[in-house]
Amino acid sequence: MHPSVLRARIRNGTHTTHTSGVSQDYVQANLVVLPKEYAFDFLLFTMRNPKSCPIIEVLEDGRFESNYAKGSDIRTDIPLYHVYENGRLTDKKQRIDDCWKKDFVSFLIGCSFTFESQLIKGGIPLRHIEENKNVAMYKTSIPTEKAGVFEGPTVVSMRPVPDSLVQKAADITSLFPEMHGSPLHIGDPREIGIGDVTKPDFGDFVGIKEGETPMFWACGVTPQAAALQAGIPYMITHSPGHMFVTDWKNEEYLKSN
Structure with a gap:
């Protein structure tokens, strides 16, 4: 399945489960969404822990389309999201466009599913x-x-x-x-x-x-463990195993390294 088809199926609620083994020849990514005031600390955290948190892309505050997936929307194109408030998991959602804010900064982090x-x-x-x-x-x-x-x-x-x-x-x-x-x-x-x-x-x-x-x-779930321990006011992530699938082919990635 081409990732654009998969993302459309996720967006319309047809695909609601994990993405392991799906669109296997394409790069998958973890997601972390934070208010802008926490973005620098988190970027520094990823730089200090590159094995767990290898950054693929950072979307400036308010942006929700990945450069690696034309027409994508990170607010709707992941099967399941986790919402954390003050260090607690408070909600699981199939889309987050209803709670999206203009100051949200989004981080796409490499995933072993790739x-x-x-x-x-x-x-x-x-x-x-x-x-x-x-x-x-x-x-x-x-x-x-x-x-x-x-x-x-x-x-x-x-x-x-x-x-x-x-x-x-x-x-x-x-x-x-x-x-x-x-x-x-x-x-x-x-x-x-x-x-x-x-x-x-x-x-x-x-x-x-x-x-x-x-x-x-x-594993890219490491930031979720950090969010729980830090108790930050608000954070949205993918649900473990439910990834954002890009249009970036594994072969293209290998050639670029």
């Missing part, structure tokens, strides 16, 4: 896609570097990979530095503060079979 198509092409199975589930995501004991009011734990996504393909998966994802790049951790989840890997903080657990190794990549 490199999933390359993993599949490399012969690496991804069970969450095979089972049509959201990827499993966890808060870790790895702290982010503070910037202004923003700080909190690093969030990671996990994919079980056959032992013989672990190095290949690491090599493929390292080609996507703006989509979180190489794994942040490989192996025992307890080493990064995940006490029970069967109970993700976000998304769905799909099991780790004998002969498989859990691989963990930094």
Whole structure:
């Protein structure tokens, strides 16, 4: 499905679920929307934590069309949004144009869903896609570097990979530095503060079979954890796993790097 068709389906309410495995050859992005007064602190936070928060695009206050998706509207083209007030998740919405303000600054952040198509092409199975589930995501004991009011734990996504393909998966994802790049951790989840890997903080657990190794990549849900800890008055993000899909092809991205 071409991303423009997918975005139209999202906008009219036809597609309401996660975007993992959808429009696989195109770059997907996380979204963070903030009042302008917090935008500099957040930009500094992303610069200090580039593994978790690799910036693809910043839309100036009031703008809602991405340069990477002609005719798009970030207020309506994501299947599900989270609204945070004073550090609490207060609402989940299918569109945010009804609460949009002219001083909102929007950040599009690289997403690991982007490199999933390359993993599949490399012969690496991804069970969450095979089972049509959201990827499993966890808060870790790895702290982010503070910037202004923003700080909190690093969030990671996990994919079980056959032992013989672990190095290949690491090599493929390292080609996507703006989509979180190489794994942040490989192996025992307890080493990064995940006490029970069967109970993700976000998304769905799909099991780790004998002969498989859990691989963990930094995740763009990290800003949501920072928002909860900072308790800022207002923030809108994508719901974990529900991304903004651009018209930027993975092949074009790879050629530009």
